[in-house]
Amino acid sequence: MFKITDYAERLLQDLETPNVIILHGLGGNGESGWGADMQKYFTENSIQSIAPTFPNSSNPEYSEWKQFFEENILERITPQTIIFAHSLGGGFLQKYLSEENVKVKFSELVFVAPTIGDCGIAEISNFFTKEFNYQKIAASVENIFIYAGGNDPYITTEEFTFLAEKLSAQLILNENQEHFWGDWKLEQLPELKEKCTKTIASVLDWPEKIKAMQRNWIGKSTGAEIDFQVENSDEKIRVYTTRPDTLFGATYFVLSPEHPLVEKITTPEQNNEIAQYKVTCAQKSELERTELNKNKTGVFTGSYVINPVNNKKIPIWIADYVMMGYGTGAIMSVPAHDERDKEFAEKYNLEILEVIDGLENPFQKTGGIVKNSDFLNGLSVEEAIEKMITFLEEKKLGEKTINYKLRDWIFTRQRYWGEPIPLVFDENGKSFALDNSQLPLILPESANYEPSETGESPLSKITEWVHVSGYITDENTVIICKESEVPENKHFQNFTRETSTMPNWAGSSWYWLRYMDSKNSDEAWSHNAEKQWGPVDLYVGGAEHAVLHLLYARFWHKAFYDLGLVSTKEPFKKLVNQGLILSYAYQRKSGGLVPSDEIEEKDGKFVEISTQEPVEKIVAKMSKSLKNVVNPDDIVEAYGADTLRMYEMFMGPFEQSKAWDTTALEGMNRFLMKIWRLFSEKEISEHCPSKELIKLTHQTVKKVSEDIDNFKFNTAISQMMIWVNAFQKLDTIPKISGGKFVRLLSPFAPHLAEELWQKFAPEDETISFRSWPSYKEELLVEDEATYAVQVNGKLRGDFTIAKDASKEECIAQAKQLERVAKFIAEAENSGGQIRKEIFVPGKIVGFVVK
């Protein structure tokens, strides 16, 4: 198994965008130098950042800085925050985080040449009166980095090393660098710039939907675990609850049927019934258990627990709506404020006691005031949770707990096709990793891929592969070899190999790293290749990967990050989900679906051929049973791959599901034929096109280029259609314009574009080696503007005027428009007058007449 649960918190945290705080040093400020550069860089890349300036930074007073920090900065620190702290800013933070009553938690702390001690500078001696609490600093933050120069005049390399060791921080030392001066530019500090770049690269530009699915899958909740004493017994039962504030309202207790204490606490009278119920539950399939979730069942054990806050006796039941796999497998039931508990309590006639007041819906999880609860009465739910946890922790009855739905990952498969696992077992069953020199471990050849009758992996039947000999190295790894090759001081012995293979997820959890260095025969990937290429800039795939592949991939990548094998915390920068292509299907009034080949169209309506019953045209997933599957091979055969590609791009927004429509596809084929005729029937000339057409060509280059960046292929194609419609009116095609167009077309319709390019550059092997066309912004500037004229917000006409016409000119011109004058006159006749004149340069002239 893989212990993915250890990464649950980080897999959750890193879905959120970080915010950055940059602290300057002695005599510095937040408005200039590399701190300000850094802030700008982050902001440009949609990361919130601040670079505040401390008061009296040249003559600093710790208490003053502390006050400023707490008033202006503290509230911005979240678990996602990254703090860059330069020089004295770093010294300040060491001191501040060491203070006993300071409680902050954040993600990353990047020290940049931090002061250690007072560096012999009198002005800052008040910052360094005592030894810092390094343990506390390290506990406040997940990762600490120290960037430093080997020739720093204030702090020695030994001191940096000391700090790195104390904080378990990563020290990035540039031997030739001295102090990182605050007024330097970010460009002068390449290591730091790279750190920023990597931070930006690690921010997930993912659809909210996928992030939400991952959050949901990880399923974090906070609450408390509470021990309940079983009456007349030494046993305690521990429950997990997110609502410790409702402890006084707990009126019964439920264990999962698989809970280990069930047998022990069941009374003799209840024994039969409990045993029977357990058998019933064990026989229920997964499906039955979910299907039956509306009809709860359970059995009383005969025993009671004591509620630790009021010593009330609470009956213990078992029920299969409580699962062993989550929390502690036992719950305290508060039927007044939990829907499931209420349903169960009503069915079995158990007590229901309200403890929260003032709720519209008794099951809502926030708001409300606690009642019937002794020392919690009158508190809000949030306050009561806090107070109850403190109470439980003080009395040693329980503690605050975090729970995740995410489970550990069973990684072994008993089948042939999978990567074999490089582990061997000695004769006592102790496991060893194969030595690096033995890798990669290759799947043995076999004629038999079927699993064995015992359910063991097919590999277990290849005995000559399973049973091997070798020795254990000093690193506790195993080298397989002949007896003669064993070094003198080592013991030759027998091993058996692990015969399970890895799941399909194994390869998909790291393949992108291999892609970065696919020819490397010494290692899976080199650090340099990863640094150069990683992380993956853009990952296009289906939303069905939201919680398996994409979560596993993130998990592996984080494990690699911890091992220092990759330089970013996240593998995929931007994720885009393409929409599904759906298809039309036909539905009877009764709801049944009819295959499309049993449908005919009559007067624009659709009827079932056999019965003539009208049916409705709907959009549905392609499936064999609906006979609405479109086979791309048939489309390529009939129209060509270019038509298919372009039609799919033109159908609508990339991320949206869209219905296939073969008649619309023919329109795309028509467009491509039109392009073909345009360039083959008309001569390509050296004529200079008109000013308008030059402008159109440049507009088209701009629009198509930008739309590609934004995945807006549909509107890029619209623009190309506009271009073609305009140029087909000409007798000859100007070479420059046509050449630009064909290059724009090439990623959309590569076959056609390649063919057409021969007319422009027959010497070229392929159009792909040509550069992307460029456009000139100055050619796009209009010299005339068309103004829409509104009276009281309604469009009443328009006029065209020179681009640089003044407000006064435009308003005068607008007033002369017949319809405008008419409406103004009408309003004035009924007692109104012009109250306001609106002028939006280049767009609108408006009059408000009242």
Place this chain on the structure above:
RNA sequence: GCCGAGAUGGCGAAAUUGGUAGACGCGCGAGACUCAAAAUCUCGUUUCCUUCGGGAAGUGUGGGUUCGAUUCCCACUCUCGGCACCA
């Protein structure tokens, strides 16, 4: 139930720092070419009214802000996708 996305002509859609709603395409209608058809080209195509100048309404529903709302705010309806006895 919870989470996420969406709703614009006959159809796929376009337009958001608030500024001429419907670009582009499909379909449909008319015309040109043709003996004829296909292909191609041209024109028209949100709805209603019209004295043919125009006028009114209109982006799921109901409110609000604004000179002006597909765009911003509040409430709601429906559709699609995901999760679901998680305490």
